[in-house]
Amino acid sequence: MGKFLFVTTGESYRLPSVFDGVKYWGGGRRNRGSDETFKSVERQILASKSQMSVIEKIEKKYNITCEIFINSYNLDPYLDKLLTSIYDSRIIRVNLYPNPLPSEQSLILDTINQIKTLNLEDYEFILFVRIDFYLRDFFTDYFNICENKIKYAHVDSNCTKRCDAFLCSQTHHDDYPKNSFPEICHNIVYIPKKHFDLLINNVAWNYHNSANNVCKIIDRDDVGLFIDTYHYCSTDNEWNPLYCMVDRSESKYFYNIGYRFDTELGKKIYVENDNIYQELIHKDSIIEKLKNL
Secondary structure (H helix, E strand, O other): OEEEEEEEEOOOOOOOOEEOOEEOHHHHHHHOOOOOHHHHHHHHHHHHHHHHHHHHHHHHHHOEEEEEEEEEEOOOHHHHHHHHHHHHHHEEEEEEEOOOOOOHHHHHHHHHHHHOOOOHHHEEEEEEEEOOEEEOHHHHHHOOOOOOOEEEOOEEOOHHHHHHHHOOOOOOOOEOOOOOOOOEOOOEEEEEHHHHHHHHOOOOOOOOOHHHHHOOOOOHHHEEEOOOEEEOOOOOOOOOOOEEEOOOOOOOOOOOOOEEEEOOOOEEEEOOOOOOOOOOOOOOOHHHHHHOO
16 A cells, blocks of 8 residues: 554653652653653553554554654663664654753644655655553554544543633634634644645644644545544543553543534534443553553
8 A cells, every 4th residue: 555654752751640659740751861760661662562563553454564753852872772672673763852842842843844854755644643652452443544534533621721721712612613623632643645735834733723723724524533532631630542641640530421522513412321431441551551561
């Protein structure tokens, strides 16, 4: 079929928010490189190996090959080499900054600028995944190649609180006109070749309002979700079936049971007695996987 590009960005080897009874601010961002860093090594290994497992399954299922671009931050030569060794010979570019960029959005824009220098015609699609995400087995089951749709992980159920805090102009409600979309998790994004122009023009992948921005340019029928259920993006606040942040504590609660977003209707709906994930919530956990690492 050809090739696809897997792009992983963000900070690696971060401590969990709560580790050994100690709470760290912001998922441990300020503890990278400290004496505690070794505690997060196995967790990052778990995340990276899960991403490689997904890549291999996609390659096998669709008879396609993958190339990998890593845009992150360095720590020390040993840990940097350990990280890149997991992604193996598929890597075509690695960029590890010595110091953090000003914000998450700065790293995203930097990543897009570097992607622009690649021959994008070589790729059928690009899959973006945050580097500290452990991808659950369920992710592969729900992944499919689509030539027309840009797809985001899920609707962000915390969008209203965030918008109030950041004075966002986007209105949040239960019904969305055809040229709008609720806020989403922008840390897992699938972009097919058809819409690469929206990527390089900084529309399709930037922040939680990415899908809403895209709907101002293309029809909402070309925008989708990996899963239609509502979840917090931070997995220490709420469980989801797709991923878990390895540098934070792991919630086992699904607070938004029953709520779905119907992309065709542009409407938040409620499903009575919804048990879609009933058998998954207490399975495929970080703690469980670490025991077998």
